[in-house]
Amino acid sequence: MTRIAIFAALLAGASPLAAETHTITPGDGAQERLQEALILAEPGDEIVLEAGRYTLTDGLSLDVDNVTVRGAGMDGTVLDFTTQAGAGEGLLVTSDNVTLRDFAVENPKGDGIKSKGADNIVYHRLRVTWTRGPHPENGAYAIYPVESTGVLVDGVKVTGASDAGIYVGQSDRITVRNSIAEANVAGIEIENSRNALVEHNVATRNTGGILVFDLPDLPVMGGGNVIVRNNLVVANDTPNFAPPGNIVAGVRRGTGIMVMANENVLIEDNILSGNPTAPVMVIAYVQPYDDERYNPLARNIVVGENAFDGGGYDPQLDGAEMLTAAFGGELPPVMWDGLGSLYVAEGTPGWTLNLTEQGKGLGAARPAPLTVEPPASAFDASGIGAPAELETRLK
């Protein structure tokens, strides 16, 4: 009741009141106590999750703007959804200016942490883990912001997602950095999104390390303006364990950085090692489609200077033996389908399928060494990445 009076006073234009801190402890009734705090929080409040393991049987949700949820560290505060009985994710955020930090989510039945229509959200030092490791019945996405403007993912660790560890979809102004994506189907995926910066991450033991996709038949399309730089993309050699219906089920084991459709993507200063199908793959959307708003080609994709430790030494491709033999034992590190437009820094070897038409499969491939122009001008990085003001919440 006091809270309501306070809220009324705020509405009446009284001076802003100090934000409140609500401290939650693990133990009996944690589900109700935590959910109630998430519902009754007022803008500006902080919900502190004390260290320990919280046994949760239902998904949690937050729908109040400008709230921080803070744990005692990604190994200290664990939200354990192993016995979850309902809801499609562990935690769902649907409000703006939310900061989630310093806690872990384990074994959610669906997605880990989803934020939808939640602008200016910060995910900081979180961990989402399916503890049994790769398994097709693990949830799809670990960190899952969608339909949002302003997304900062910093210092998270995601393991075991049956689709993507960090998945940003249908969003704008995005930074994913300093994070570790291990043993997911896709480590980090930027899908149908614009102005995304993916840097200083480690993607390892996934089926594919870092994916930049644009898909048809979605409310938001036209992905582009993406920079993937200074990432360590190493040993992405886990066999694909995605359920067959998913788009990532088509990702070949051993894909390092993959661009499908999209425009204006820069791949630079990454270290790529042990990605046996293709350290870098640039292709058009592979399926037939009938969405007139959709452009299936990868356009103006720039592969700058990267450190490649070898290429496609064990490609999961039709005719792999012949291909590797033709290229002298292993495929060059950059693979292109020959559609759209690609620029590659001088001295970076690659190969092309030389396709002439989208959606017709590999039957028409005429593999050949890659001969494309180097980038003619500097990549336009303006407006790419999360809004700078999100940084201030990392203290």
Add this chain to the structure above:
Amino acid sequence: MTRHLAILLLAGASFAAAFGVRATTLPMHQVNDSAVVEKSLPRLLSQFRFFEDGPKQVPAYRVMPYRLNTPLYSDGAEKLRFVYVPMGEQVTVANDGLLQFPVGSALIKTFAFGNGADRRLIETRVLLHRADGWLALPYLWNAEQTEAELAVAGARIDLTTPKGEAISYRVPNKNQCKECHGLDGAVTPIGPKARNLSAEWIEASFALSPADGGAMPDWEDRDQASAEAAARAYLDVNCAHCHRPGATASNSGLDLRWEQDDPKALGVMKRPVAAGRGAGAHLFDVVPGEPDQSILLHRMLSNEPGVAMPELGKATVDEEGTEAVRRWIAEMPAR
């Protein structure tokens, strides 16, 4: 349909008759308008005075019972629906056929299991139209069945469905109310659309004759409707509050509203986006003629969190609803 309507009209008439006499002398059974509109969260359901007799679910003056042609599946719960519109206020119809209730109105829905003397009220959900929009609140009935108390964090209750399945029934929390009732960021009613109400009831209650009033088939009589009409009505009522633009599952690109006529938006040969393991081994939401290869039906037939659809509001598979959807997909001509 005619029979249900007659009962409803009769019930309405008898309440009106009763209160026509008593309302002037017994104002206590009038709705507490200030509880509906003022900026507070009443702790007890009785504070609203929606009922002359809450445990028996006898509504107060101007609280009108209504039914839907095709209802939302809720594990077989008996659902008692009421609408309250303050005196002197007018209901209108929006372009999408949703009845527009004026500020001060309330929609009330009680969930009960068991028959006759064994009937147990579980929860009553209220939607209050306040000056700043609709507010959804869940109230949980006590064991003595004398009162229902606000449960913003929801609850889980063990009970047995009419089909004999023992379930852990989920009373939604306040946020989960919005997961279904949210549209473009605001809470909105879902059920009372003209097309899913009896045209006669709308006319009798609000003196309105919307064009599509009563257009959806009566679920009990769905065998007399086309497979498409029955399934599309079911999908609209059970799925489209999330699977439509501006709502919780908008990012899926699946739009299951009654008025949607683009096959791709309805899932026909549409690939999933974020279905994850929910897709099972299937490639498309709806494969014409192949219900068992359709993700849509696959998820409706599951009880497993992360796979099961809808995500909220049910713990068991709706055999009748899935059968209607199966028939629709099976009869759909191949493309």
